[in-house]
Amino acid sequence: MEESASCKRKRADSPLSAIGNKKEKPQKAPRFTRPREHRREPVTLNELTALLLYASLGKRHGVDKPSWCRLHRQGRVARVHVVILEGVTQLHFYRYYSQFKQLRRSYTARCTLVPSSCDLVSTLLSAELPDPQDSHPDIQTTTPTADVIWHPVARRYGLKRRGLSSYLLTEEEMIRKNFPVKGVQGCEAFVCTQADDHVTDSSPLYGLDCEMCVTQAGTELTRVAVVDSRGCCVLDELVKPSNPIINYCTKFSGITQAILKPVTTRLQDVQTKLVELLPRDAVLVGHSLDSDLRALKMIHPHVIDSSLLYRREFGQRFKLKYLAQVILKREIQTEERTGHDPCEDACAALQVVQYFISKGPRQVLHYHLEDLWGVIPRPQQALNESLHNHTISPLRFGQALHKDGQSVLLLGKSAKSDNLTSSQVWRRHSCNTDKECVCVFRRIAQTYSLSVIQFSSLSDVLNQSTEERKDSHLQQMLDRLEQMCVLFLGPLPRDYTERNLHTLLRHYGGLRKIRLVQTTHGLYARVEFKHLEGAELALHSLNGHQKLNQMIKAQRPLTEATLDLEASLAELQRDVMNGHMIYVGGISPHHHSYGDLFQVFSSFGPIDSIVTPAKNSGKCRRHAHIEFVSAESVLVAVRSQAEIGNRKLSVCHALTPPHMHTWTHTHPVSIVMGGETDDPREGDGRELESSGLTCTQDGEMERVMRTLDRNVGKMFKALEDKTLSIVILPGCRRGSVEYSGLCFIEVKQV
Numbered sequence: 001m002e003e004s005a006s007c008k009r010k011r012a013d014s015p016l017s018a019i020g021n022k023k024e025k026p027q028k029a030p031r032f033t034r035p036r037e038h039r040r041e042p043v044t045l046n047e048l049t050a051l052l053l054y055a056s057l058g059k060r061h062g063v064d065k066p067s068w069c070r071l072h073r074q075g076r077v078a079r080v081h082v083v084i085l086e087g088v089t090q091l092h093f094y095r096y097y098s099q100f101k102q103l104r105r106s107y108t109a110r111c112t113l114v115p116s117s118c119d120l121v122s123t124l125l126s127a128e129l130p131d132p133q134d135s136h137p138d139i140q141t142t143t144p145t146a147d148v149i150w151h152p153v154a155r156r157y158g159l160k161r162r163g164l165s166s167y168l169l170t171e172e173e174m175i176r177k178n179f180p181v182k183g184v185q186g187c188e189a190f191v192c193t194q195a196d197d198h199v200t201d202s203s204p205l206y207g208l209d210c211e212m213c214v215t216q217a218g219t220e221l222t223r224v225a226v227v228d229s230r231g232c233c234v235l236d237e238l239v240k241p242s243n244p245i246i247n248y249c250t251k252f253s254g255i256t257q258a259i260l261k262p263v264t265t266r267l268q269d270v271q272t273k274l275v276e277l278l279p280r281d282a283v284l285v286g287h288s289l290d291s292d293l294r295a296l297k298m299i300h301p302h303v304i305d306s307s308l309l310y311r312r313e314f315g316q317r318f319k320l321k322y323l324a325q326v327i328l329k330r331e332i333q334t335e336e337r338t339g340h341d342p343c344e345d346a347c348a349a350l351q352v353v354q355y356f357i358s359k360g361p362r363q364v365l366h367y368h369l370e371d372l373w374g375v376i377p378r379p380q381q382a383l384n385e386s387l388h389n390h391t392i393s394p395l396r397f398g399q400a401l402h403k404d405g406q407s408v409l410l411l412g413k414s415a416k417s418d419n420l421t422s423s424q425v426w427r428r429h430s431c432n433t434d435k436e437c438v439c440v441f442r443r444i445a446q447t448y449s450l451s452v453i454q455f456s457s458l459s460d461v462l463n464q465s466t467e468e469r470k471d472s473h474l475q476q477m478l479d480r481l482e483q484m485c486v487l488f489l490g491p492l493p494r495d496y497t498e499r500n501l502h503t504l505l506r507h508y509g510g511l512r513k514i515r516l517v518q519t520t521h522g523l524y525a526r527v528e529f530k531h532l533e534g535a536e537l538a539l540h541s542l543n544g545h546q547k548l549n550q551m552i553k554a555q556r557p558l559t560e561a562t563l564d565l566e567a568s569l570a571e572l573q574r575d576v577m578n579g580h581m582i583y584v585g586g587i588s589p590h591h592h593s594y595g596d597l598f599q600v601f602s603s604f605g606p607i608d609s610i611v612t613p614a615k616n617s618g619k620c621r622r623h624a625h626i627e628f629v630s631a632e633s634v635l636v637a638v639r640s641q642a643e644i645g646n647r648k649l650s651v652c653h654a655l656t657p658p659h660m661h662t663w664t665h666t667h668p669v670s671i672v673m674g675g676e677t678d679d680p681r682e683g684d685g686r687e688l689e690s691s692g693l694t695c696t697q698d699g700e701m702e703r704v705m706r707t708l709d710r711n712v713g714k715m716f717k718a719l720e721d722k723t724l725s726i727v728i729l730p731g732c733r734r735g736s737v738e739y740s741g742l743c744f745i746e747v748k749q750v
Helices: 005-012 015-021 045-057 090-095 101-106 120-125 152-157 171-176 267-277 289-296 320-328 342-368 380-388 397-403 434-447 457-462 467-483 498-505 532-542 565-573 594-604 631-639 695-718
Strands: 031-033 070-072 079-085 109-113 205-215 218-227 233-238 245-247 283-286 303-305 408-412 427-430 450-455 486-492 511-519 522-529 545-547 550-555 581-585 607-611 623-628 650-653 723-729 732-734 737-739 741-747
Touching: 031 741, 045 070, 045 079, 045 120, 045 397, 045 723, 079 120, 079 695, 090 467, 090 723, 090 741, 101 695, 101 741, 120 397, 120 450, 152 342, 205 289, 205 342, 218 267, 218 289, 218 342, 233 267, 233 342, 267 289, 283 289, 283 342, 289 303, 320 342, 397 408, 408 434, 434 450, 434 695, 450 695, 457 695, 467 732, 486 532, 498 511, 498 522, 498 532, 522 532, 532 550, 532 565, 532 581, 532 650, 581 594, 581 631, 594 607, 594 623, 594 631, 623 631, 631 650
Parallel strands: 079 450, 079 723, 205 283, 283 303, 408 427, 408 450
Antiparallel strands: 031 070, 109 741, 205 218, 205 245, 218 233, 486 522, 486 550, 511 522, 545 550, 581 623, 581 650, 607 623, 723 741, 732 737
């Protein structure tokens, strides 16, 4: 039969229909950024650990925000994922840049990493958490804090007494604890209450409890009870399931076939009553409230769950009967009564929550640490002596994760042979190959809060080589990168000096080395720039340049390693980190200011930042990197004839990534105690032809890098939305020389 117009109109005006038509505000996702002033500063392992601590534990565990970066909306980070490419350095990435397509595409943040000689995984998971006394300034020295500071309740809520809004579950917590949440898969047909975002400390509390039975469709509602903030019952309804009942669960629910037989109330009727009953700022209270709301097939965003408020280690929960006995000194769910009374249970859950809010975490722990959690608090004097004698070990990262109920997964060939000792803190799975790591991870990744994966393909190859061969391999990569900044110029006038060359070339960028070469046919120069952009500008500007009646030719060195140089430079130009940036040369360090650059280049589009060498760096600021808001502005600026006054500027696409001062930042750093040293490669005169990789060796290295990149891409694809992913190229130390590492950071967004 066709539905009448009046019925349709009535249904459209109903509270349930109004909720369904309400538009939900899009929730902002977490993201990672790094302040521009810190981009070129290398990151230490301790700083990277600080980011992992904050992402995994957050402020509720007394972990401060890392100072070197920003993790926006940390509370919404779903999981943390770390991949370590053993043996890989920053040199490998830029030498085999073409092979790392997945890393370049998926990760938008890139930081130079200071190499460390310690075991990376052990260092990360064994990091000490900050002193709780510093993290919780509200803790008084008179409080017996030995077992309180790191108690689950104190870690989550602190110790200050706060209003009820401080104890509401966040949306992330609700999703993690399987509460029905709008927009989450499986909750599409659930009914939303008329809740709004105006919850305050004076908002009304409503206790809720449900009884269920087992039907052919699963668990279904048979009774629901609601009490107001005074404990008065405002709703108590029996509900007849829509499917045949298999088990009435009478022992717990008190429901029998005879009781339900005359009942005509259905689930939809109860949903309508609850929508009409609850004010917009109502806070629902219950014990294991997620199962009650799922039985009701309703969504309410403002809840306090007594089973999560009185927290225990490792995610365990107290029974409501036990909480009522200890906190309220009242017996509920007694054996002489058949089944539970939902009104009684709803009232008990409400009152234990009200007790917690009125007393605050400090008093709750002070009064009930022993009788509820079974912990005998030690006197402050004994605590101070223990701390003074170092008999109380500091809490470690892995232990804190375990105490917080978070699970850790460690995958890799060395998973069972590392320095980690506590098998209870994390699950370790030894894999023979990187491919096996990927397969295992894709199967079980979503069940772990923190995953650490070690890829050992390159280290396996390097372990088959001698120490001399390893050093030679690093040197060969350095030579290849150096060639990208080298130009040969000539013939030059016979009386030309290095000073003349410096005057001619400084318009394009900083110089690292100049070497004059006298040949039978004239004077030539080998010039190495500090920036790829400087070499690129000089190549196109000086080729065919007329100087003292001589035509100068500029060309790159032609070797096997530089045959594909143009393609490599084109890829660097398209790098996600360079897409909005240009390089400007020819700046007068004495007459041109930041304001002059901004005035000239802002005509091409909005400018995000202008980066020049620091004033205290001892270098003349003859070049700058300018970052535009849009990529279209870059194209316009590069094609323009930019000038400041009567001085023409040289402009090209940026090629050097923002995390590097210069392209030569990939070169090793010598570590010398008690004195200075020159660059170990300065003036050695070696060319690539004399020390280059053979085609077979270079082809093998390309294959290894390509496979590593492919495996990283597969893992990133398998990650859950809002997962913080960090890929670490650890770098290495060879004797007194450091080869920088690299880390890639991204919060995955679907």
